[in-house]
Amino acid sequence: xxxxxxxxxxxxxxxxxxxxxxxxxxxxxxxxxxxxxxxxxxxxxxxxxxxxxxxxxxxxxxxxxxxxxxxxxxxxxxxxxxxxxxxxxxxxxxxxxxxxxxxxxxxxxxxx
Amino acid sequence: xxxxxxxxxxxxxxxxxxxxxxxxxxxxxxxxxxxxxxxxxxxxxxxxxxxxxxxxxxxxxxxxxxxxxxxxxxxxxxxxxxxxxxxxxxxxxxxxxxxxxxxxxxxxxxxxxxxxx
Numbered sequence: 563x564x565x566x567x568x569x570x571x572x573x574x575x576x577x578x579x580x581x582x583x584x585x586x587x588x589x590x591x592x593x594x595x596x597x598x599x600x601x602x603x604x605x606x607x608x609x610x611x612x613x614x615x616x617x618x619x620x621x622x623x624x625x626x627x628x629x630x631x632x633x634x635x636x637x638x639x640x641x642x643x644x645x646x647x648x649x650x651x652x653x654x655x656x657x658x659x660x661x662x663x664x665x666x667x668x669x670x671x672x673x674x
Numbered sequence: 675x676x677x678x679x680x681x682x683x684x685x686x687x688x689x690x691x692x693x694x695x696x697x698x699x700x701x702x703x704x705x706x707x708x709x710x711x712x713x714x715x716x717x718x719x720x721x722x723x724x725x726x727x728x729x730x731x732x733x734x735x736x737x738x739x740x741x742x743x744x745x746x747x748x749x750x751x752x753x754x755x756x757x758x759x760x761x762x763x764x765x766x767x768x769x770x771x772x773x774x775x776x777x778x779x780x781x782x783x784x785x786x787x788x789x790x791x
Binding site for chain 2: 610612623654661662664668
């Protein structure tokens with residue numbers, strides 16, 4: 563199984579400040595067609611996860627442009643350029659290259 | 675509007691069975707891979723199973739293989755998860771998801787399954 567390791571596991575950010583979350587996979591989720599089968603999700607309190615970034619660096623429909631994703635080999639980063647109060651929740655990375663699909667442990671973002 | 679509405683959860687004793695349903699609307703159900711993902715109380719996300727558009731291809735997590743069966747009824751726009759020989763560790767919120775890993779991934783609100791004597 564591909565193991566996904568996130569860091570940090572928690573962070574506290576002042577509104578308007580940037581934030582960054584990393585995820586490392588034990589094997590590269592790079593598909594032969596050239597896309598990373600790697601996503602970022604946000605689970606807001608009391609809600610189901612919502613897609614933020616797919617294929618490593620593509621923003622999902624309706625996601626604000628303050629969210630961006632980058633990918634290189636086995637290293638992935640989610641950046642929030644200016645955190646807003648509504649961004650609080652748990653962020654998960656996920657690989658969908660092979661079954662079992664696997665998720666990172668989650669990173670809890672708190673707002674100062 | 676895309677909707678995925680899960681039902682069929684509840685309290686069941688160890689060794690018992692439950693069938694989860696997921697009613698889909700707002701999109702062409704028969705053209706998407708569908709998945710089940712679960713989340714134990716206070717825990718992270720665990721992928722459970724998936725099947726392809728016509729239901730001919732299925733995959734399972736090792737933790738549920740041989741006990742759970744995923745299937746679909748495209749005429750009724752409904753996804754199912756038959757869960758047998760349930761264990762305490764199957765206690766979780768179960769999410770029905772569309773196109774997991776794709777650009778149009780969407781999750782239902784989830785249904786709670788509690789396995790306890």
